[in-house]
Amino acid sequence: MTKTMKAVAVTGPNKVKIVHDVPVPECTDYEVLLKIHYCGFCNGSDLNIIRGTLSEEEGMQPYPTILGHEGTGEVVDVGKKVRYIKKGDRFIHNNLRPDVGNGYSKTYGGMAEYGLAADHKAMLEDGFTTGELPFYKKFHQVPRDFDFKHGAMLLSLSESLSAARNFGVGPGKDVLIFGAGPMGTAVATYCRMLGAASVVMVDGQEDRLENAVRVAKVCGTVNFLKQDVSGALAGKLFDVAIDAVGLSSVVIQASQYLKPYGVVGSMGVLKNNDLLVDVSRLKNNTRLHMLNFPYGEYDVMDENIRYIQEGKVRPEDYYSHILPLEEIEKAMDMVIRREALKVLLKIAE
Template identity: 55%
Template sequence: METMKGVVVTAPGQVCIRDDIPKPVCGDYEALVHVKYCGFCNGTDLHIIDGTMTKEAGLGEYPTVLGHESSGVVVEVGKKVRNIKIGDHYVHINLYPEVGGGYTRTYGGMADYGLVADYEAMREDGIPEEEFPFLNPQLPHYGKFGKIPEDIDLEGAGALLSMSECLSAAKNVGVDETKKVLIYGAGPMGLGVALYCKALGAKKVVVGDLQPGRLELAKKIAKVDQVVDLSKATMKEALNGELFDIVMDIVGLTSILLEGSQFLLPFGRVCSMGVLRSNDLQMNIQALKNNTMLQMLNLPYQEYKAMDENVELIRAGKISMKDFYSHVVDRENIQEAIDLVRRKEALKVIIKVND
């Protein structure tokens, strides 16, 4: 059995590089992908490392192979593959849940190799969709992958899945030219959501965060209408009675959802987009403002539909992938990447998996 390297979380708080992970073998309808880069997710990956992600949200048993924002190149195809060729570029490359050798994957993108599947050929050959590999009816957002054009930089593609999640989220909550939007959090996802809210023509976009440097990026890159430095003033003080159609929590705290609802217009919606911790899954819904709606969007939805649109925005020069990450770190230095994120010294880190 061939083996490969990967970033493994062996227990809460314990991360290492292992070289005895079974290398995946592609089936008849599958293609083997050599992973080049993988974005480090400031929310999900830290929750996996800290043990604060729930099994319902996809956490595999430890030891588990980390990473879901991978990009890479197809190097081998199965004998029944007809719509994938060697040299194609993909993002969100998969491993099977039981990786072998005692490992699981959550979600395995920081390993040397992964798999994608030719669903189109499987449909043509009459294979029922419930037999498709990597599709999980409980977590359909993590059972997919995306083919990208070869002119899209693979390093930057480590941020492309997050960018597409941001665009899809802005659309899912109904952002348009009639809406005023308040966003809690100016990390990579908050920055992205703000940028796409502006691109969709939102009437006003306000972003709050504790980090002044990130707020400067929100002004420079997303061109938001107002920022709130929450290290100096509360949101209530800064807004001075202003109300919004949409409030989005990108941080992932039920306390923000309750607070944010207080700044909604009648029948407005507060959106939970940040990943909630396993010890913060309940709240007193009676404390939500009357005549408002709570929209759960902790897990991505329709991000692959948004990916093609994002690619065209990138090609047209309207969006730059490099605006969404600040550091590139070799996989062998995974602890450096974790520390940069924890200290909030990095906007987003791209892990260089292979040359």
């Protein structure tokens, strides 16, 4: 008889619940089974999945679908041909297969009691090609003493570091960021670490702006609900302007504050009814860099792990609440109401 587990399922637009009939995946020869301890709730993708506003191109699968892509756990079982992974090893971004079983799909399947990773090194040694590797660049091993809560933040933090690099942030650059949520604040942190001359943050929530000053050491803030953005910036122009909100209107607005040849970076998750950017409204002689799909995040994870171990980056600065998995609806409501910066869901001890 197939063992089952609890997971978070989205059963329709704005309908999310805990289900207990999701099959526990069985690891094949080169796979390992992970017991999941925490999973982050993504303020962008997860909300769009729940609302039904994530596009198919970004991975949306039919309802009912298992939610989550920020899980972290430890190996509890290994396939018979696994050589380089042992029980007790820790990983982030657990996986389920596309056909989860019992009628469930996955988008992206991390909010479950168990998940999968694979021994890619052994597979390559045994003659498999990169294209045959399961879950390629969809998980990453972390040190055995790496805090599971830190693991639940590592993907978001690495997406933010890679975004700052992809947008060309470096020494002497002036950067403007719209959105002081967890991703915007993390991007601001890495912009400063990469040597940006100045980083200015725009948001409508004062406590988030204050957090950005404390955590990312941004040089200035603008509360657009209390201030006119153009007036507050007083003519200052930027090399890079980043939309960390996920609105095409913000992409257009951000471009207006660029220097000639400047880059407006779109990294917020655009909704499926807001996918068109009228490029005629972008500021002349500027460039649009679309990054709604993260790129290169797995390439910087070991670097980010070092930053965390050295205390240069504190994952706890980018989330505000930890709730049990069973309180997924409360977590969702807190994020929608902006009462939480970010929520981690606790799945197991």
